[in-house]
């Protein structure tokens with residue numbers, strides 16, 4: 001039941017009498033339908049969440065998959081990829097339709113509709129085909145498809161898309177017969193690989209045959225795109241793949257990068273509107289052009305799995321986990337999702353997350369109503385992320401999907417409460433359409449004691465996640481300098497308002513307990529590889545940022561400030577400071593950065609382990625002790641996607657740098673802290689290892705911040 005005026009959905013905040021209800025968002029009075037003899041369930045007090053299943057007309061929608069498989073890879077890689085693709089087909093939902101495209105120098109669209117057919121349509125990988133050309137070649141010209149009756153439409157589509165249940169045998173045979181391409185690669189050259197062309201063909205084929213039906217285009221690629229649209233590097237090995245340095249300095253590289261990003265971005269936005277989602281599975285230790293392609297995934301709600309090889313556990317287990325059904329036997333994602341926000345007394349400033357902004361202007365709402373209500377701000381300085389709208393296409397969604405929606409107060413609020421309603425519609429895995437409605441209200445603090453009331457209910461973890469998303473949006477679309485300026489400013493402004501201090505006295509600063517972790521989160525965010533690009537390739541940076549915008553608050557915090565747990569013999573494990581003082585010879589440290597899980601054995605423990613104490617009967621307890629962190633790792637892996645990299649190392653080990661790079665350099669050689677400061681801000685017991693770094697420590701950072709805060713205004 002929707003409000004006649006603003007199209008808001010009836011909810012528990014609406015007021016009702018025997019004949020009608022008044023909308024909690026716009027205040028409009030609506031009539032109940034005549035046959036109503038009790039209040040709708042939505043009006044039950046306290047009910048803030050409700051999911052509707054829309055009555056089905058006609059057949060249920062299938063879930064559509066297009067596999068795009070790179071054949072320009074080594075035999076061993078292809079063998080493992082084929083093996084895992086075959087496993088994955090068994091995991092697809094019962095109602096799914098599948099299509100297969102392979103590529104290397106050329107792009108092949110395989111006919112899978114006929115038993116024993118191995119016919120395929122070949123496209124020249126160097127060309128940027130138009131939709132018309134692709135449709136014509138495949139015999140699926142839109143005007144032909146439209147002009148034919150439904151049965152014939154599906155006949156046309158069935159040549160390339162088949163229900164997995166029907167085509168499993170022939171598809172299995174087809175995938176098993178995939179061979180690595182036979183093209184000779186000249187010495188000192190890369191393989192010819194037309195990833196961009198393959199994506200373009202898949203996109204046009206799908207949008208011609210299945211517009212507005214949820215679909216996943218899953219790319220499996222084992223190297224960089226070297227020819228045709230989207231190519232990131234030439235085939236000559238003399239030509240290195242672009243680095244962050246090239247992208248900041250070299251005009252030719254920048255131009256190429258922009259053109260490639262635009263190529264993928266255009267596809268991404270159109271695919272998003274059609275409800276089609278891209279996923280990228282990488283089996284390659286080098287860059288594949290993810291930085292350019294990320295928008296395909298980011299704008300359509302897809303996933304990225306980055307692994308060194310298709311033979312790796314990260315690839316195999318992540319693919320398996322991604323497609324595995326949940327406890328109800330359904331796949332774990334919805335498709336073709338749209339989010340709409342309606343609100344009272346606040347206005348939407350924007351959204352940061354994996355989505356595409358929908359601008360449904362022309363005087364019409366998405367549901368055809370008049371657009372007399374604007375729920376979003378048009379003021380330039382107030383826009384954040386995907387803005388200028390209250391409606392976004394999300395593409396694929398799961399129960400883990402997270403988005404940050406930013407609001408601002410209106411100038412002249414009516415009443416004491418603001419109301420926000422989130423309306424999410426999506427194609428459920430079972431083929432039905434669902435609408436999820438969440439409505440909440442919030443008291444608006446306007447009195448003199450409002451600062452105290454804000455701070456006593458402050459959620460500093462959510463605040464960190466929100467600030468971090470904004471910083472990442474700034475660094476990705478603007479510059480890292482501006483992102484750092486933004487982060488510093490927001491922390492200093494925040495403390496200036498909410499901390500207690502005397503002017504010009506840094507020692508007098510007292511931070512309220514509900515926000516006391518915020519500064520250190522901000523410190524770690526500043527030096528994280530979401531903001532800093534040092535030591536990362538453009539692909540790695542894009543991958544990290546993509547994952548960051550996927551995750552919920554808790555995982556976001558782990559990414560910003562990894563968790564460190566200490567294990568000591570005859571002691572319970574305990575969380576310890578992410579600080580070099582936590583390194584001790586008799587400890588095992590367990591580091592979780594979300595992307596890496598690292599077990600670090602202190603020098604003494606490492607010695608014992610090397611001497612094999614754990615294998616001696618009298619030292620059973622030591623064996624059990626070594627197992628404890630491994631058990632914790634196993635527990636974490638259950639919920640983590642994509643699978644993190646697992647590192648087992650020890651003091652002085654080559655992989656220990658992962659841990660060192662995450663620790664606060666309290667005992668760094670370059671630490672400029674005075675002993676006095678250390679005494680005030682952080683204890684030191686003299687056993688911590690010295691970290692070689694140019695980074696400033698948390699204590700020094702806080703000193704800068706305090707100085708800015710106490711400055712007279």
Ligand SMILES: [Zn+2]
Pocket residue numbers: 003004005006007008023024025026027028
């Ligand atoms: Zn209304």
